[in-house]
Amino acid sequence: MLAGCTRSSDDPGRPLEILTTSAAETLDPRYSTDAVGLRATRLVHAGLFGIDRATLAPYPLVAKTYRFEGPQELHVTLRAGVRFHGGKELDSGDVVATLAAFADPKVASRHARVVSAIARAEAEGPLGVKIVLARPHATLLTDLELPVLRADQAASPPAPDGTLDGLGPFAIARSEAGVIELQPRATGVFPAPKHAVTLRAVRDENARALRLHAGRADLVQNGFSPTLLPSFDRAGLQVVARPSASLTYLVPRCDRGPMQDTRVRRAVSLAVDRAMLASALFAGHATPASTLLPPGHWARPHVPEAGPRDVEGARRLLREAGAEGARVSLLVSTDRARKLMARVLAAELEEVGLSVEITSLELGTMLGRLGSGDFELAMLQLPEVIEPNVLRVFLHGEFVPPAGSNRGRVRSPRLDALLDQGDAQHDEDARKEIYAEVEALVRQEALWIPLVHEDHVAVVSPRASAYAPDRDGRWGGLFDLP
Numbered sequence: 001m002l003a004g005c006t007r008s009s010d011d012p013g014r015p016l017e018i019l020t021t022s023a024a025e026t027l028d029p030r031y032s033t034d035a036v037g038l039r040a041t042r043l044v045h046a047g048l049f050g051i052d053r054a055t056l057a058p059y060p061l062v063a064k065t066y067r068f069e070g071p072q073e074l075h076v077t078l079r080a081g082v083r084f085h086g087g088k089e090l091d092s093g094d095v096v097a098t099l100a101a102f103a104d105p106k107v108a109s110r111h112a113r114v115v116s117a118i119a120r121a122e123a124e125g126p127l128g129v130k131i132v133l134a135r136p137h138a139t140l141l142t143d144l145e146l147p148v149l150r151a152d153q154a155a156s157p158p159a160p161d162g163t164l165d166g167l168g169p170f171a172i173a174r175s176e177a178g179v180i181e182l183q184p185r186a187t188g189v190f191p192a193p194k195h196a197v198t199l200r201a202v203r204d205e206n207a208r209a210l211r212l213h214a215g216r217a218d219l220v221q222n223g224f225s226p227t228l229l230p231s232f233d234r235a236g237l238q239v240v241a242r243p244s245a246s247l248t249y250l251v252p253r254c255d256r257g258p259m260q261d262t263r264v265r266r267a268v269s270l271a272v273d274r275a276m277l278a279s280a281l282f283a284g285h286a287t288p289a290s291t292l293l294p295p296g297h298w299a300r301p302h303v304p305e306a307g308p309r310d311v312e313g314a315r316r317l318l319r320e321a322g323a324e325g326a327r328v329s330l331l332v333s334t335d336r337a338r339k340l341m342a343r344v345l346a347a348e349l350e351e352v353g354l355s356v357e358i359t360s361l362e363l364g365t366m367l368g369r370l371g372s373g374d375f376e377l378a379m380l381q382l383p384e385v386i387e388p389n390v391l392r393v394f395l396h397g398e399f400v401p402p403a404g405s406n407r408g409r410v411r412s413p414r415l416d417a418l419l420d421q422g423d424a425q426h427d428e429d430a431r432k433e434i435y436a437e438v439e440a441l442v443r444q445e446a447l448w449i450p451l452v453h454e455d456h457v458a459v460v461s462p463r464a465s466a467y468a469p470d471r472d473g474r475w476g477g478l479f480d481l482p
Contacts, residue, residue, distance in 0.1 A: 015181065015196035016464055017217040018475070019208045021335070022363075023178040023201035027162030029147040030102065030109040034363075035383055039474050040180060040199060045147030046167040046189050048076060048095065048129075053470040053477075056245055056297070056386045058141040062090065062148055062167060062189055064127075066141075071426055072133040074140060080127060082188035084150055084165040090188075092123035094151045099131070101154035102146060113393070113404075114143045136424040138431060142387045169193050169479050193479050205336060212237060218461040221469055222454075225337045226283030232459045241285050241455045242469045245294050247382045248286075250345075250449040251370075255409040258326040258354075259376050265446035267317040268377070271352040272345065273309040278452050281341055285457050289450035291439050292382075292391060298428070299388045301436035303443075306450075314352035327355040328376035331369060334360050341451075342379055370407040378407070381454075384472045388435045392419040395438075395447065410447050 024037035032041050050061035060066060064079045082090040099121045102109045117137035122130045133140065150165045162172040162180070169190035170182035178201035186192035200217070202208045209228060211217040213235050224232075229239050250268065252259035259265055274288035288306035293299055318324050328349075332342040339360050346356035356377075361369065369375055382390070393399050396419045399406040415438065422434045442448055456469035467477040 015198045016219065016478070016481070017198045017200055017211075018219045018221075019200055019202045019211060019217045019223060021201070021203060021208075021223050024180065024199075026158070026160040027172065027175060027180070028159045028164060029149075030107060030111065031158060031160075033110050035473065036199070036201070041147065041162075042168065042474055042476075043170045043182060043197070043478070044162060044166040044168045044172055045149075045164075046187075047146050047148055048078075048144040049141050051142070051145055051386055051472060051474075053472075053474075056471055058145065061145075062095075063144075071136045074131040074133075075124070076129045076131065078127040078129070079188060082167060084167055085171040085185050085187065086150075086165045088150055088165065090148070090167065091126045092129045094154070095129045095148055096121045096123050097151035097154040098146070098149045101149065104155060107155050111146060114146060117143075136426065138423060138426050139387045139389045170197060190479060194481060195478075197478060212459060212461070215461065218464040219458060219467060221458040221475070222456060222473070224457070224459060225340075226281065226285060226457075229283060229457070229459070236462070238460050238462075238465050240458045240460060240468055242471065243287070243295060244454055244456045244469075244473060245297070245383075245385045245471045246454050246456075246473065247289060247292055247294065247385055248451045248454055249289070249292075249380060249382070250451065251378050251380055251408045252446070252449065253373060253376055253408055254447060255411065256373075257376050258321075258323050258328055261321045261323065262445050263317040263321040264323045264326070265449065267314040267321070267323075267352060268349060268354070269446050269449045270310040270314040270317070271348045271354075272449070272451060273348060274306045274451060275308070277341065277344065281337070281344065282452065282454060285455040286452040287455075289452050292442060292448065292450060293385055293388060293435070293439070294453045297385065297388075299432050299435045301432075301439050303439070309348070311352055318353045324353045325355060326353075327357065329357050329359055331359050331361060331366055331375045331378040333363055333366060333379075338379060345379070371401040373401070373407075373409065379451075386472055388431070388438075389419075389423050391435075391438065392423055395419060395442070408447060412441070412445070412447070415441055415447070 020036045024040050025034045026032050029041040029045050032038050046062050048063040049058040063076045065077045067075050101107050102115045117133050119132045119134040124130050153164050161175045167187050167189050171185045173183045174181040180199040182197040184192040252265050278286040278288050290306035332338050342358050349356050394405050395410050397411045397416050418438050425431050456473055458469050460467050470476045
């Protein structure tokens with residue numbers, strides 16, 4: 001503790017240190033799904049397309065140009081002179097091998113679904129790739145954000161320590177015991193960043209605060225309770241916030257128990273004071289959620305903002321459903337801020353007539369409970385609502401666990417049809433109409449209960465004062481720090 005409170009020297013040559021709330025599960029981009037692992041792999045690797053840090057639209061990255069020939073054939077020309085960290089020059093064979101590996105059942109990538117619409121990929125000379133779809137698929141360019149790997153490594157055994165060669169602006173110098181050291185690289189896709197970076201997992205919030213106050217760390221993103229933020233301003237650190245592409249929501253189990261009744265789910269929605277959650281629990285760094293898609297998203301429908309809490313309306317619906325006094329479980333992670341939010345929600349639900357039992361679980365255990373269906377309500381966050389087609393994995397009847405992440409066991413033929421149309425339709429205006437119908441149906445049936453769209457909030461040292469969070473929560477702001 002004493003060492004942590006001692007101010008370190010402001011050494012301009014030391015790596016920038018980012019503190020995370022957990023360690024990366026794996027640094028292999030074929031298998032990384034946790035937030036830290038995904039963000040770390042996107043510092044090391046690059047895909048044919050990137051995601052714009054402000055608009056969330058796909059743009060050519062490793063690809064130089066592209067063109068569609070009909071709705072099911074994409075031709076891509078790669079940038080010339082791009083090299084992997086190990087020195088190999090990128091060619092079309094690397095892209096073809098990468099797409100095949102992500103789809104290969106023997107590789108068993110956790111992202112195989114992303115390439116499921118691709119029938120085949122073929123090289124067209126050293127820098128040309130033709131991608132043929134098995135069916136029309138609207139989100140292909142966004143899907144091709146998947147990292148491109150070296151052909152000889154694409155189908156190799158898992159590499160959790162991050163040894164796969166990359167095309168990103170950083171290379172992994174060391175990875176062990178919750179610490180990842182990254183060195184800048186110039187690959188032809190990105191210029192080399194000005195600073196080396198260390199990612200350090202520090203699970204305890206107070207320990208993260210001490211390390212920042214002592215000058216031993218430079219950046220913590222989404223790692224502090226709002227009540228702590230004023231202390232950083234007073235210490236000469238900077239708090240930077242940006243609206244995110246996330247959704248914090250309640251998922252009800254819709255096929256059994258009290259939550260199978262639409263009236264009970266709607267009562268839960270009416271009982272929640274979203275404005276209070278945003279202003280009090282998030283110190284204003286959140287927006288009350290009236291939709292699944294965040295404010296500013298191209299497909300977000302024009303609907304009224306989240307309405308006020310309606311206690312009497314919620315009580316009336318519970319009486320109609322004969323569910324007064326019904327006992328429900330509420331699963332929540334062990335994060336302190338999440339547990340506080342769960343206690344507030346439980347008090348609001350108990351006021352309208354439900355009896356709530358909060359169960360706080362480590363993330364892995366919680367996901368296991370959700371997968372097995374052992375819950376009535378759970379508080380979750382969808383951290384990157386970049387492409388609305390992601391809703392298909394969480395709400396379509398084909399993706400009930402273990403096939404996918406439809407943990408609420410939603411089974412609605414009408415919703416399935418809409419989500420399938422959104423997946424196949426390329427026209428943006430038509431897709432807006434489809435997802436407006438999706439939003440209306442989910443809201444009417446309370447299949448999900450949106451709570452808030454949280455901001456990304458970063459606390460930065462003077463060395464990282466120019467940093468701004470990406471809307472999707474990634475660390476792209478590191479690339480161009482002076």
